[in-house]
Amino acid sequence: MNDPDLVDALLQDVPELTSSQEIAALLRVETATVSKWIRAGELSGMKIGKRVTRVRKADLRDFLLGADEMNLSD
Structure with a gap:
């Protein structure tokens, strides 16, 4: 798991x-x-x-916190 404080700092703005x-x-x-x-x-x-997708900040945070446990190289 990634460091929550670092993820929060990255997502601050x-x-x-x-x-x-x-x-x-x-x-x-x-x-x-x-x-x-x-x-x-x-x-x-x-x-x-139809063609616009947005990601909630909370969902991006969850993704980043668990990203090191996923196989993202594919």
Whole structure:
């Protein structure tokens, strides 16, 4: 499990609803990687309209806290 204090510090300025692009920039990964995590159910996303997905800050925090226990390399 990742350090909750470090995760909270990382997410301090993140809005309550974040886009895949914002998450990708924060984590220094491709937007396609974030979309893959959402499609696979590893990161909870909510649809807003047909083509817009947002991730709640609390869900991103949970994802990051458990990320070292997941196999994210696929």
